[in-house]
Amino acid sequence: MSEEFQDLCFTEAENLYKRALEIQENLANENPEAYMPDFATTLNNLALLYSKTKQFNEAKSLYKRVIEIRENLANENKIRENCRTYVNAMKKYFNYTANMRHLYRDQHELEEWKELLISNLDQGFPIF
Numbered sequence: 001m002s003e004e005f006q007d008l009c010f011t012e013a014e015n016l017y018k019r020a021l022e023i024q025e026n027l028a029n030e031n032p033e034a035y036m037p038d039f040a041t042t043l044n045n046l047a048l049l050y051s052k053t054k055q056f057n058e059a060k061s062l063y064k065r066v067i068e069i070r071e072n073l074a075n076e077n078k079i080r081e082n083c084r085t086y087v088n089a090m091k092k093y094f095n096y097t098a099n100m101r102h103l104y105r106d107q108h109e110l111e112e113w114k115e116l117l118i119s120n121l122d123q124g125f126p127i128f
Contacts, residue, residue, distance in 0.1 A: 010049065010052070010053050013049055014046070014049060017042060017045060017046040017049065018046070020042050021039065021042050021043065021046065024038050024039040024042055025039055027039075033076075036069060036072075036073060037073060039069070040066050040069040040070055040073070043062050043065055043066045043069070044062070044063070044066045046062055047059045047062035047063045047066065050062065
């Protein structure tokens with residue numbers, strides 16, 4: 001394969017990656033949970049292309065962005081997992097259901113709030 005043809009292939013691949021990134025970024029902005037992983041993968045693929053064509057500064061910039069996205073996704077997954085664990089514990093140990101309600105101090109007078117707290121504690125419900 002001639003060097004000229006190879007350069008043309010890399011240029012075409014770069015353009016296709018950039019177009020895919022535009023589409024995926026728009027989708028990720030609308031629904032990050034569903035589309036951000038694909039966006040990060042395509043960024044990584046473009047970074048690989050830049051590495052192969054010795055465009056190391058461009059590759060480095062994209063790799064940094066990929067790492068940032070992956071770290072954010074990992075943190076969000078931990079938060080979701082912690083929430084699932086919390087909800088499961090509430091269901092298992094306190095018989096909470098999906099229709100449980102939250103009580104907020106600022107929505108009640110002091111005496112009413114005290115009664116609600118005592119009532120919930122008497123029933124074995126946690127207060128937090």
